[in-house]
Amino acid sequence: MQPAQRESVEQVADIAIVGAGAAGLFAAIWAGRTLRQLGLSGASESASRHPRIIALDGARKLGAKILVAGGGRCNVTHHAVDESAYAGSSRNAIRNVLRAFPVARTVEFFAELGVQLKREETGKLFPTTDDAHTVLDALLAECSRVHAELRHPWRVHRIERLGESGEPSTDGNAPRFLIHAAPDSGHPPLQARTLILATGGMALPKSGSDGAGYAFARGLGHTITPLVTPALVPITLDPACFLRELSGVTLPASLTLLSGSGKKLVSFTNSTLLTHFGLSGPGPLDISRYWLEQANADPACRLVMNFLPAMNVESLDAALVEARSMTMLRVFDRPATALPERLVRAACAHAGIDPASTGANLSRTARRALATAICALELPATGSRGYTFAEVTAGGVPLSELRLDSMASRVTPGLHIIGEICDVDGRIGGFNFQWAWASGYLAGVAAARAAIDALGLTEHRPRV
Template sequence: MTEKYDVIIVGAGAAGMMSAIEAGKRGRKVLLIDHAKKIGEKIRISGGGRCNFTNIHTHPSKFISNNPKFVISALSQYTQNDFIDLIKKHNIKFHEKKLGQLFCDESAQQIIDMLLLECETANVVLKKETIIEDIDKQEDKYFITISSDKYFCDSLIIATGGLSVPKIGASKFGYDIAKKFNLNIVETLPALVPLTFSEKILAMCKELTGLSVEAVVSFKKIFFEEGMLFTHRGLSGPSILQISSYWKLGDDIKINLSPKLDIVKFLSDRKNSNPKHDINAIVSEILPKRLAHIICNENNVSGNICELSNKVLNKLSNSINAWAINPTGSEGYRTAEVTLGGIDTEEISSKTMMSKKHPGLFFIGEVVDVTGHLGGYNFQWAWSSGYVAGRYA
């Protein structure tokens, strides 16, 4: 059997469903294909099951790409407010958590149901549990082979995501298609991912498992001030996940465990005002006791503060305000929230998301070299890039 569609979309995640809805609204005959039994799994598991679906502070500066300006067009064509309006239209209750992050009050499933209903309204044909065997181009048409069936279309949208969270079906399919059509790919790496550390740091983290502190984590001139979590596998939490998207293997990251306090001045003042005070007790005023105890031990400091030289206090201060550590790597795609890198934006029109080399071939969402910061930005990129492709496919 050979069947003709105007638009075929591969990948029924956030970006894929969004593009299907917009193309369908234009009266295009749309086929949406996914290899999974349950679609939208990344939506379902996000935000602890409540889906951090966008961020009110969405701005091009919140995205990483070899071409930082690439996101401007799509984000302006379909903004965070446009998606919020869609949520409101479907009476989905939501709340702002912090730093502009918006979550469903009830369940991420509401977002999936909303998108499926919009697809249905736009007459989108959805095929689940469907494995594509081949994609080919003949003249100006794209041909999809599925078992003994063939489908062809004028516009083909690739929305297959990146390599993060393979247990819910992530694959390199989108990159393979890009290579087949001779498009350049920026090296891919796990992003928004916990980092791993040497045995020494790991032993410390294990002792502090479950402890969370507000910290500034920096790499070169990039820094994030959010929660940091000690786990039995190393360091995690928002500030670590954020910096993981920028950090390069072999380099140090710096952690300020007490960003609101100049520790050198604080300890100097204490030494003058209360010289008989125990150093461990003083550090415990700034940091959680378990952490304070470990830092004092690491610096071999104990006893009254008056017994410690300024040189020793400076070293102790540095280990609190500017703790330099060298990660050994990351936990990889297994726990990464997104994929850094992807299809080179030089290959794609920022206005339409269409390949410059192959008219009618579009790439959207995580498969493209665009990575958002933590906090709903990657979903907004999916909505915006999906919307744009759907308008032009």
């Protein structure tokens, strides 16, 4: 950039955050809190030394995902979070970040903001109000209290790295990034010394998280994993699959992913919803990213469903042998083998059996066919419902490219990358927000410390 152009830039931030979703808001709050401990936030008196935090977001209304989360109740976190609930980058790396801001701190943080959380039977934590607005309002109020400015709609179009080709700067506080809105937006570019990239992934693109951040990360020297796919996403089944006729049936079931060579890779047992397109509900959502990832590399992999997770083909076959005088409808009405009648009739039809037949009437082949349809049904999965219906994105910036104590880039000085844009995705249950909180906390604190250092206030560094 030419010096004349640079002079026309009016807007300056010490810390710019691109994306004010869960991770970006958390980073803004913790940067603000860290500065406040020194009286260095925007409200303090020595105006020349105020590090300025500005979070930009393209959305007209902030917090779309916080508001839709958990069916509008916002599943803020889970009572037992550890790295085993996540996939993507190495579990060790994920653990290091999660440990910096454990669940107890999330609970304490929200309590300080007046948001009490309650734990449900599943281990999920929700606000006691059962209203996601409580969570979003508290986060926005805290941003305001710590003088983190939120600017929106301010969609970032391009991010330029400064000082690469121009004259070397002797100013330790010189800006390193120039953030541009679209040329017709009317927003002048924003200079920043520290940049926190928190643009999310591609799930629910109408919320504003449409993957633009991946291009920014690449432009700033990072890689994106070769595979980026929807995760926590409903799975589509071949139109001929009999399960598609059972829309509305919900039951606990287990889903197992087998490699093309038959090796068991992962299994989830949880509530499953049969729909007109295929499968939804927690079990299918949890396994979706593993199946999509495996199917990409190993098209012969298989998804197998068991509608009676406590049984297998052999034990169900034995139960059918034992039920000599009972009809199939009666067998699957008993507690140990209870299934919805619609499913029983459809499974019998699939196996070529009259549901009014008794155990004694069935040939061994017929019994095995029915037991397989119920306990080891190979699913003709065809794909997913895509980002529009996904809760999260698998893939992104590998954690190996970031310093895990600050989420700082190992490639580009002054850059931090947090939240869903990272190659980390969690299971259903509050794990994805916990990742956003933990990574946002680390980047916010580190960015504030860097701002303090850049302003020559190192001796006053707060302990947070």
